[in-house]
Amino acid sequence: MSDVTRAKHGRPVHHWRRDVIELAALFTAVAVADTVANLIGHGPDGTALLVISAVALVATAGFHLWWARRHGHAPPTSDTGARPLPEGDLAGPSEQPAPETDTVATETTLWRMRTTVKDEPGSLAALCTALAGHRVDILSLQTHPLAEGTVDEFLLRAPGTLEGAEITRAVARAGGGDTWIERADTHDLVDAPTRVLGLATRTALDAAELPLALRQLLGRCTIRSLPAAPVGGGRGPEGVPVEGVLEDTVMRLRAPEGGVITVERPYLPFTPTEFARARALVELDARLGPRIPHNQDVLTLPEGHDITVRRADTSDLEAAREMHERCSARTLSMRYHGPVGDADRYLNHLLSPRYGRTLAVQTASGRIVGLGHLLWDGDETEVALLVEDAWQRRGIGAELLERLVAMAAEAGCESVYAVTQSSNTGMVAAMRGLELPLDYQIEEGTLVITARLATVEPRVNSSPRP
Numbered sequence: 001m002s003d004v005t006r007a008k009h010g011r012p013v014h015h016w017r018r019d020v021i022e023l024a025a026l027f028t029a030v031a032v033a034d035t036v037a038n039l040i041g042h043g044p045d046g047t048a049l050l051v052i053s054a055v056a057l058v059a060t061a062g063f064h065l066w067w068a069r070r071h072g073h074a075p076p077t078s079d080t081g082a083r084p085l086p087e088g089d090l091a092g093p094s095e096q097p098a099p100e101t102d103t104v105a106t107e108t109t110l111w112r113m114r115t116t117v118k119d120e121p122g123s124l125a126a127l128c129t130a131l132a133g134h135r136v137d138i139l140s141l142q143t144h145p146l147a148e149g150t151v152d153e154f155l156l157r158a159p160g161t162l163e164g165a166e167i168t169r170a171v172a173r174a175g176g177g178d179t180w181i182e183r184a185d186t187h188d189l190v191d192a193p194t195r196v197l198g199l200a201t202r203t204a205l206d207a208a209e210l211p212l213a214l215r216q217l218l219g220r221c222t223i224r225s226l227p228a229a230p231v232g233g234g235r236g237p238e239g240v241p242v243e244g245v246l247e248d249t250v251m252r253l254r255a256p257e258g259g260v261i262t263v264e265r266p267y268l269p270f271t272p273t274e275f276a277r278a279r280a281l282v283e284l285d286a287r288l289g290p291r292i293p294h295n296q297d298v299l300t301l302p303e304g305h306d307i308t309v310r311r312a313d314t315s316d317l318e319a320a321r322e323m324h325e326r327c328s329a330r331t332l333s334m335r336y337h338g339p340v341g342d343a344d345r346y347l348n349h350l351l352s353p354r355y356g357r358t359l360a361v362q363t364a365s366g367r368i369v370g371l372g373h374l375l376w377d378g379d380e381t382e383v384a385l386l387v388e389d390a391w392q393r394r395g396i397g398a399e400l401l402e403r404l405v406a407m408a409a410e411a412g413c414e415s416v417y418a419v420t421q422s423s424n425t426g427m428v429a430a431m432r433g434l435e436l437p438l439d440y441q442i443e444e445g446t447l448v449i450t451a452r453l454a455t456v457e458p459r460v461n462s463s464p465r466p
Helices: 016-042 046-072 122-131 164-172 190-203 205-217 274-288 312-327 329-336 339-353 397-409 425-432
Strands: 004-007 012-014 107-117 137-147 149-161 177-183 221-226 244-247 250-254 261-264 296-300 304-311 357-362 368-378 382-389 413-419 436-444 444-452
Touching: 107 122, 107 164, 122 149, 122 164, 137 274, 137 436, 164 177, 190 205, 190 274, 205 261, 205 274, 250 274, 304 368, 304 397, 312 339, 312 357, 312 368, 329 382, 339 357, 339 368, 357 397, 368 397, 382 397, 397 413, 397 425, 413 425, 425 444
Parallel strands: 382 413
Antiparallel strands: 004 012, 107 149, 107 177, 137 149, 221 261, 244 250, 250 261, 296 304, 304 357, 357 368, 368 382, 413 444, 436 444
């Protein structure tokens, strides 16, 4: 049987030496068989010759088996580039030992990194080569063109033992400048177009989402909404043109209601691309006008009264003022920390979804008896409660606070704080009822209680949602 293999170019290759040897062996066997037959038929020692022939055939078969194993029909290594397998690989699949898992090598860390490179061919390739040399995988890349150079924003997966400083040094050697890097999490795995569309959807559903959407779009930054007419009177902020103003680490945008939205990020300059995205979100918010979700929950108090908890906005201004008139001077002073006559002036600001979210507690007759505010205060979040005197100590304040804290956690806030008087035992009890880590600061009778929200999960089907 001839041995046919294929060379690297795909053509069949015949190994003629083996064919000649096997053919010679065949002729020799025929000649031996003929000789033995003649001797057995014409000689006196036919039986002995028959035994000798059998022994010779067995020896020949053994030699052929040895030859076949040593010189199998596999092509020579010089023809195909193949290399002999180690002895351990000759065993079947069930006989091979399971590979050991190196847990240290498989641990990885996600990083978000920005760096500025020259706008010339090969600059990005040099950067990618430097990262690959440290076994860093590039999961996503965004480019922000500048007048001179390009800002490249990466999402990286690096070995767990690789420090951020080592990545920064490697990038610097590859030509990257002004490099910034921080730890990322799985939420950053969403690609930029999908994330922007999601933020636009949230903004379209709820006007209170605009500051949160800007913060998630731009990363760690401080966002302040300044009304055109300050609540306490005085001069408002300096106006900005329709297209907004970008000044290195600060951008100022015209708010839909006429004020100014200031976004500040001292650790990293904004790029024109980021400025355009932020401006597009604000323009979307302005076109859609005031809006809040109309979800509401009906709860039954221990004494049997039904109340409704819902989102509130400036359309509830008159009902909120009527509640103020029914509240005692002591209740109003504990809430607003100032002259009782100034309380009404804050309502328009507090009820505006531009500055946070408000929950209203409404009776079956439609009268508002409680308000809870979640206010965006730069990069911090404040909670505030006001419950009408006749409806206090029925669990309404605790219910409002729990819902507001859950909304803050859902919005990604790390903590919330409440400003009250040290004598306001009701607010202190409500904050302690959250069963969260609390920090207390007291100064001249004013108590600031801060709750950390690391362990809080958003409530499901129990609070008005955006």
